[in-house]
Amino acid sequence: MRKKNKKGIVALTILVLIFVAYGIRINSNTDASSNQSKTEKLSSADIQAKADEKAAKAYEPTQEIKAITEKIGFTKKGRVLFYASDPQLLDAENFNEEVPDSTDSRTILGYYDHRQIYLYNIQNQDLSGIVEVTSAHETLHAVWDRLSSSERQELTKLLEAEYAKVKTDKSEEMLADYAKFEIGQRDNELHSYLGTEYRHLSPELEKHYAKYFEDRDKIVTMFESYESKFDALDKQSEHLSAELTALKAQIDTDMPQYDTDLANLNAEIEAFNVRAESYYYTSEADFYADRNALEQRAAELEARQTQININIDHYNTKAAELNQIALKASEFNKSINSKATDPSQPAKKAE
Numbered sequence: 001m002r003k004k005n006k007k008g009i010v011a012l013t014i015l016v017l018i019f020v021a022y023g024i025r026i027n028s029n030t031d032a033s034s035n036q037s038k039t040e041k042l043s044s045a046d047i048q049a050k051a052d053e054k055a056a057k058a059y060e061p062t063q064e065i066k067a068i069t070e071k072i073g074f075t076k077k078g079r080v081l082f083y084a085s086d087p088q089l090l091d092a093e094n095f096n097e098e099v100p101d102s103t104d105s106r107t108i109l110g111y112y113d114h115r116q117i118y119l120y121n122i123q124n125q126d127l128s129g130i131v132e133v134t135s136a137h138e139t140l141h142a143v144w145d146r147l148s149s150s151e152r153q154e155l156t157k158l159l160e161a162e163y164a165k166v167k168t169d170k171s172e173e174m175l176a177d178y179a180k181f182e183i184g185q186r187d188n189e190l191h192s193y194l195g196t197e198y199r200h201l202s203p204e205l206e207k208h209y210a211k212y213f214e215d216r217d218k219i220v221t222m223f224e225s226y227e228s229k230f231d232a233l234d235k236q237s238e239h240l241s242a243e244l245t246a247l248k249a250q251i252d253t254d255m256p257q258y259d260t261d262l263a264n265l266n267a268e269i270e271a272f273n274v275r276a277e278s279y280y281y282t283s284e285a286d287f288y289a290d291r292n293a294l295e296q297r298a299a300e301l302e303a304r305q306t307q308i309n310i311n312i313d314h315y316n317t318k319a320a321e322l323n324q325i326a327l328k329a330s331e332f333n334k335s336i337n338s339k340a341t342d343p344s345q346p347a348k349k350a351e
Contacts, residue, residue, distance in 0.1 A: 044148070045146070048146055051084075052080050052081060052084035052146075053080055053084075055083070055084040055086070056079070056080040056081075056082075056083035056084045059083040059084070059086055061083065061087075062089065064089050064121075065087055065089060068087075068089070068131060068132050068135050069082065069083075071129075071132045071222075072132050072135060072136050072213065072218075072219060073213060073214040073215050073218055073219075074139075074212065074213060074214070075210075075211060075212055075213060075214055077211055077212055078139060078211070078212030078213055081139055081142045081143060081146075081212065082117070082135065082139045082142070084115070084142070085112070085115055085116055085117040085138070085139065085142045086115075086116050086117065087116075087117040087118075087119060087135065087138075088116070088117070088119065089119045089121045089131070090118060090119065090120065090121060091121055092120070092338040092339075095118060095119075095120045095121075095338045096338050096339060098111065098118045099111045099118060099338075107333070107336055107337045108120070108338070109122070109130065109131075109134040109336060110134040110135065110137060110138045111138070112138045112141035112142060112145075115142065115145065117135070117138045117139070117142070119131060119134055119135060119138070120134075120336070120338045122335060122336050123335070124331075124332065124335035124336070126226075126229060126332070127226040127229065127332065127335065127336065128222075128225070128226065129222030129223070129225055129226050130222075130226045130336065132219070132222055133196050133197075133219055133222050133223045133226075136195070136196045136213065136219050137192040137193075137195075137196045138192070139212065140191055140192040140195050140196070140212070141188060141191075141192055143191070143212060144188045144191050144192070152187070155187070155191065155205075155208065156187045158202055158204050158205050158208075159187055159190045159191055159194060159205070160187070160190070161202070162194055162198075162201050162202055162205060163190055163194065166194075166198055171193075174193075175189065175190075195209050195216070196219050196220065196223055197220060197223045197227075198220065199217060199220050229332065230329075230332060233325055233328060233329045233332070234329075236321075236325050237322060237325050237329070240318050240321055240322045240325065241322065243318055244315060244318055244319060244322065247311055247314060247315045247318070248315065250311055251308060251311050251312060251315065254304065254307070254308050254311070255308060258304055258305060258308060261297075261301060261304075262301055265294070265297050265298060265301060268294060268297075269294055269298075272290055272291065272294055275290075
């Protein structure tokens with residue numbers, strides 16, 4: 001009996017161990033299946049994020065790139081994407097080698113292609129911040145590049161709704177250029193454009209951009225600072241051009257009329273002198289009345305001549321001011337245009 005009982009205990013023990021082992025095998029298989037599922041999920045966004053982190057760690061930024069990074073104020077995620085894009089700050093010759101030729105009117109300040117960022121090293125101190133804003137703009141292209149189709153669709157709705165509130169003729173012209181020369185990239189450009197140049201976006205967009213920038217307003221402030229220089233020159237140029245047009249119209253009207261009136265006055269003075277020499281006047285009162293009338297008209301013509309000369313001086317002064325503005329605008333445009341060779345052929349400023 002004891003032996004039987006012992007055997008029974010042994011058999012029971014073996015049976016329990018089998019079940020326990022089977023249970024372990026089931027759990028092990030479940031864990032493996034779970035790990036396989038996690039691996040599958042990592043095959044898209046997470047794997048890309050790890051690759052970006054690896055590339056960012058391998059990247060060795062120059063002092064200039066470090067300074068740009070600090071000035072922008074990237075979050076950790078934003079800095080990883082910037083560095084993972086191997087940003088290169090290049091002089092005109094090297095920048096032009098990397099950037100394809102374009103037939104549109106835009107000046108290219110930066111370029112994102114094949115997950116690399118190329119930046120033109122603009123050194124005009126009057127336009128401080130332009131390289132930083134361009135860097136942020138191109139980094140947002142890197143962000144867009146990594147978004148899923150569904151994420152892009154959702155963002156596109158938000159971007160288009162926001163753009164409808166702020167669009168201008170200038171921005172419409174810019175997007176029309178993109179439509180012609182970068183087909184299908186409208187919302188990609190809107191994503192970078194709104195993210196670096198406009199304040200007070202929708203809460204959803206602000207939350208999105210906050211993943212990459214610690215203080216996005218700081219980037220917009222840099223943009224406004226240098227863009228205001230271009231805007232000020234444009235406004236001054238428009239104002240002076242309008243003044244010159246009005247002055248020219250006034251001068252063109254006044255001078256022929258002055259010449260006609262002067263010729264008429266000289267003819268009448270000549271006739272008066274003839275009458276006086278031929279003893280036409282029988283009384284001093286009539287003589288002095290005609291002479292005084294002629295002298296009054298001469299005085300009026302002299303005043304008109306003085307005003308015409310003043311207008312001509314004003315015109316020349318304002319024309320000189322406009323030329324100085326044109327030279328400054330040319331200097332600005334040349335400094336941001338890597339292909340510019342002659343300040344007399346200014347490039348158009350573009351976003």
